[in-house]
Amino acid sequence: MTDAPDILSPDAMHSILEDIETNAFRRIGEAAGLAELEPLRIEYLGRKSRMSHLLRSLGGLAPEDRTRLGARANEVRKRLEESIREKEAALKKAPPKQALDFTLPGAPVPRGAEHPITRTIHEIVSVFERLNFEWVSGREIETEFYNFTALNIPLDHPSRDAFDTFFTRGGNLLRSQTSTVQIRVMEKRKPPLRVVAPGRVYRPDTVDASHSFMFHQIEGLMVDDRTTFADLKGVIHLFLRALFGETSRIRFRPHFFPFTEPSVEVDVSCFICRAEGCSVCGQKGWLEVMGAGSVDPAVFQAVGYDPRKVQGFAFGMGVERLAMLRHGINDIRLFYENDLRFLKQFA
Amino acid sequence: MKVSTHWLKDYVSFKGAPEDLAERLTQAGLEVKGLETRAGSSDTVMEIEITSNRPDWLSHVGVAREAASVAGLPLALPEFKNPPVRGGKKDLTVEIGDSALCPYYTACLLEDVEFGESPAFIRERLLAVGMRPINLAVDVTNYVLLEMGQPLHAFDWNKLADSKLLIRRARDQEKIRAIDGNEYALNRDDLVIATSRRAVAIAGVMGGSESEVSAGTRNILLESAYFQPVSVRRTSKKLGLSSDSSYRFERGVDPRGVDWGRERAVYLLRQHARRIGRVSAVYKSGRPPIKEPVIQFPVAEVSRILGLEIPAAKVSKYLRALGLSVKAASAGKLTVKVPSFRQDLSRPCDLVEEVARIHGYDRIPEKLPSLEPVYRPLPDIYRFDRTVRQVLTGAGFYETVTFSLINGKIFEKLGVSLENRATRIVNPQNKDLDLMRPGLIPSLLEVLKTNFYHGGTDVRIFELANAYGAEAGKSLPSEEPTLAMALAGAREPHWQEKGRPHTLFDLKGVCEALFQAGGIPQVEYSEISDPFFSRGYACLSGGQTLGILGEIAGPAKEHFDLTQPVFAAEFPLSVLARLLSAEKKFSPLPKYPSSYRDMALVLDESVRAGEVRSLIQSLGISVIRKAEAADLYRGGQIPAGKKSLALSIEYRADDHTLTAEEINRVHGQVLQAVREKFGAALRS
Known part of the structure; x- marks a missing residue:
């Protein structure tokens, strides 16, 4: 870079312009990246550049030199500016590439997951929470x-x-159904009551x-x-529908449970075969x-109501069964083995 | 129970296809699980699930009665009228010794009976419902049981070799060989049919083999009785011996059916035996315990419970169709008399269900309840449960669900006595799994074992479930919602970096994240001795133990076939939830930048990073915001017995940007203090 000592002579100006014509445009053309272009801009157009020095010196020239060299210098400066601008745009558009194999896998992000049983419980409970169940x-x-x-x-009754x-x-004993929670809650509180109680239950069944x-x-x-029973039907x-889809059809069948009267078993139209008959729905x-x-x-009466x-309804459902139906899981034991290859499918 | 549709048509003239009948019965509460047609037969057999409240459905007549009610068809009962007889054989007596357990017992003696195979219709029907035909005498008792629901028993009169029958409680240790060939030891709770010498039948459950009817039997003593359901059930359960008879008696047979069933059997034997001699009059003892309650039924109960108005006339019609007798009492009230075969009906709500069934559940409208909003605050433990799940799944941990019942051997092996410290099951399904787990770590180790066996390399798991305490006397044991975590293996490797093995500090980091998420301040760790851990630490906050974490010890790992380092932690949730901060408070963001300076110290091995940190804190210099270990190094130019600990110290003032001079001065103070206290040198 040149300091600005004093006024340049027309000859000096001429040779500067010559140098720019021969070198500057070539170097700009060769610049491989923005990082190389910027120093060139400073060198040729910066405040301390020879071009600036030249333009500042024009005032000291004889009128005919001033007109001639001034016009030429301004023309070169314009072309330089244009050339740099164009190069800059070109470089920005297509930055130079290092070879990158983007088929390599991304870095693994550790991602855990809730157990499918928990997810199913949360999903079911959240539907009821929206209905103000607690x-x-x-x-x-x-x-x-x-x-x-x-x-x-009663003791010694076949209903057992x-x-x-x-x-x-x-x-x-280990509770054999979550209906125990009905009693616990009603003993402690007064109506109105709307509760859902998920939990573990135990029955000495052979595992299969x-x-x-x-x-x-x-x-x-x-x-x-x-x-009423009509409300039960509506809520269920x-x-x-929230769980199995809006188009699900529901069937209510009379059944017997010792703690409800009337009692009902609820069927949902098979969403696997669209109720046409398949192995899942037998x-x-x-x-x-x-x-x-x-x-x-x-x-x-047992809880002192x-x-x-008072009146109302109760319902109960098996979480594993619903989770198996929804996810197409064919063996209940998978839930308790906790093989990560199984659990990761729900992450 | 299997029900033949051909057989049903004897009693109700149902016209439609078996599938239609199955559908109607299912909608009435007799769930038809399947339909099958036997090869070479036009009969369709229904497999029906019969609920325990409806013993009256345990027969073809019972099912036909229901089919007739729902279809509005008449019911034809089977023929059981026999010609009158002249008198009994004088020397036979029947006596009830315990009228509570057997209120009514009848018997009839049929002499000189010559019988062979049963007629085709009996054989076919028995086969259709899965019963093997044997001979007419046996087949008729089975046929009547399946037809009318009354269990009967036929004794070989000659083999009884006594003319006195006593229905009495068994003696302690009294033995009887039953028709199934097994010998059963009875006691005072069991009821038997006995001659003066010995028990010849377990009442209501099974006859004795000695007096069993065989092809050579000529004189048959036919028993029909009512046995008390609870007693039959207890005996059947205790002996592990269930029969078609006990199944019906324990549910309660129709007391009126005792006489009908016996007469029906006599009728069929008279019709189909090759020859039959004298038929005795009926020997009876006691009276049938007929209960036919009268229910005052306010019709408004129907709309109150069902949410649907059904006019009284229609309600009456439905109930009559079921064989109930109905009279209009006062306005809006019906007087309903329940027949003896419907022992399940005694209250207005029972009748509401009958009305709903016959009207059709599908015709009850669906409504949405009018809700009075109820608000209850979310308990802390639920809030913390959510926080825990977010932190742990975010840290790459998978939730597990393992059995609450575990094998206690691991505790024995580690020398941990569970005597009076845990709850045990007396009738486990798998005899090894009889312990209600006092903690979750053994279950998680089992899951690690499964996963490493299947080739897992990076296993991070957690579970939220109860840990159980001990029963003190009859009182219920504690159930403590507990969080446990375990990790082993290494991070998944990637081409940019190798998979670093998990360390105890990975687990500590997760615990710290959890405390931070829960807003639990100032957790300290103190070393503990625990047989599960080779290095174990308790987490303490404000003098309370939050939980424990550590590296699993060799013997515990060995028990679960684990070879790699394993780290585990366990926290009772209630303690964490109690400390959970309700709200997180905002602190204004710093206006001036921080500066960081490192300080590489050479220290004795015995000096711990926490002590250095505490010392720096104790200097009370406000511009020191943080002083944490940034690197730990041993070997090289560091002399033996020493280590190099690099601290990264953050300096910041609230009211101005710290100058280099200010920082140098404070940094010098820190170095000075560390030198004095620990004899630390600066690493060159």
Whole structure:
């Protein structure tokens, strides 16, 4: 870079312009990146450049030299500016490339996941939460009273056959259904009640592809002074549509549960075969998904409610079964083995 | 239960296809699980699931009655009228010794009976429902049981060799060999049919083999009785012996059916035996316990419970169709008399269900309830549960769900006594899994084992579930929602970097993230001794133990076939949730920049990073914002017994940008203090 000592002579100006003509345009053309272009701009057009010096010196020339050299210098400066601008645009458009093999895999991001059972529970509970049901939980080790007596399942009654039970050394038991939570909640609170209670339940079943001695249920309970069986149908239908799709059809079948009267089993139209009949629904077109019913007055009596003043419904469903149906899982044991190759499929 | 549609048509003239019948029965609550047609037969057999409240459906007549009700068709009962007989054989007596367990017992003696194979219709029907025909005497008792639901028993009169039958409680240790060939030891809770010498049948459950009817039997004593359901059930459960008879008795047979069933059997034997001699009058003891309650039924209950108005006339019609007798009492009230075969009906709500069933569940409208909003605050433990899941899944941990029942051997092996410290199951399904887990770490180690066995390399898992305490006497044990985590293996390798093995500090980092997310301040770690850990630490905050973490010890790893380093932690959620800060408070962002200076110290091995950090904190210099270990180095020019710890110190003032001179001065103070306290040297 040149300092600006004094006024340049016409000859000096001439040779500067010559040099620019021969070198500057070539060097600009050769610049391989923006980083190379910027120093050239400073060198040729910067405040301390020879061009600036030249332009500043024009004033000291004789009028005819001034006109001639001035016009030429301005023309060269314009072309330089243009050339740099163009080069800059070109470089910005297509930056020079280092070879990059973009087929190489991206860096792994550790990503955990909730268990499919938990996800299913959360999904189900969130539907009910939108209906102002509250998530509650109850004990797993329970007494005879909460698991049976208060639920209108008398000792030595065949209705117990549906609830084979683990007993503890201390004479307690592992709850065989989450309906125990109905009793726990009603004992503590007064209506109106709207609760859902997910949790583990235990039955001494032989383990196979569709049975386990521990599994999960979600219990629901709605009790006030006006809720009817028609409300039960409405709420359950709404829930099942939310879970299985808006076009799902629902079937309510009479059934028997000791703690509800009337009792109902609920089927949803098979979403796998669109109710045409497949192996999952046993060619029936219907999938049994939950049990429900109006709370039996005997249950209200057991918790000290007046059955003439309160009414409502309860429902229960198996979480594993719903998760298996929705995800097409064919063996319940996969849930408890916790093989990451299984769990990662839900991440 | 298997039900033959051909057989049903004897009692109800259903016209449609078997599929239509199956559909109607299912919609009435008799769930038809399947339909099958046997080869070479036009009969369709339905597999029906019958709920425990409806023993009256455990027969073809019972199912036909329901089909007739829902279809509005008449029901034809089978013929059981026999010609009158002249009198009994004088020396036979029947006596009930315990009328609570057997309120009604009848018997009829049929002499000189010559019988062979049953007629084709009986054989075919028995085969259709899965029962093997044997001979007319046996087949008729089975046929009547399946037809009318009344269990009968036929004794070989000659083999009884006694003319006195007593229905009594068994004696302690009294033995009987039953028709199934097994010998059963009875006690005072069991009821038997006995001669004066010995028990000849377990009442309601199974006859004795000694008096079993065979092809050579000529004199048959036919029993028909009502046994108390609970007693039959207890005996059947205790002996592990269930039969078609016990199944019906324990659910409760129709007390009126005792006489009908016996007469029906006599009728069929008279019709189909090759020859039959004298038929005795009926020997009876006790009375049938007929309960036919009258229910005062306010019709308004229907709309109150169902949410649907059904006129009283229609309600009456539905109930009558079911065989109930209905009278209009006062306005809006019906008086309903329940027949003896419907022992499940005793209350107005039971009748509401019947009305709903016959009306059709599908015809009850769907409504959405009118909700009164209810608000309850979310308990802390739920909030923390969400936080935990977010932090851990974000850190690459997978949630597991493992059994609450575990094998306690690991505790024995590690010398941990669970006596009075855990709850055990007396009837485990798998005898090794009888312990309600006192902690979750063994379950997670089992999951690690599974995953390494399947070739896993980076295993990070957590579980949120209960840990259980001990039962004190009959009181319920504690159930503590607990978080456990475990990790082993190495990070997944990538072409840009190798997969670094997990260390205890990876687990510590996750714990710290958790404390931070929960707003739990100032956690300290103190070394503990725990048989599960080779190095174990307790996390403490404000004097409370939050939980433990550490590296799993050799013996525990060995138990689960694990060879690589394994790290695990366990936290009771209630403690964490209690400390959970409700709100996070905003602090204004710094206006002036921080400066960072490193300080590479050479220290004795025994000096710990935490001590250096505490010392720097104790200087109380406000511009020091953070002093953390940035590097730890041993070997090279560092003498043995020493280590090089590089600290990165952040300096910042709130009111101005610190100058180099200011920082140098403070940095010098820090160095001075570290030198004095720990004899540290600056690494050259």
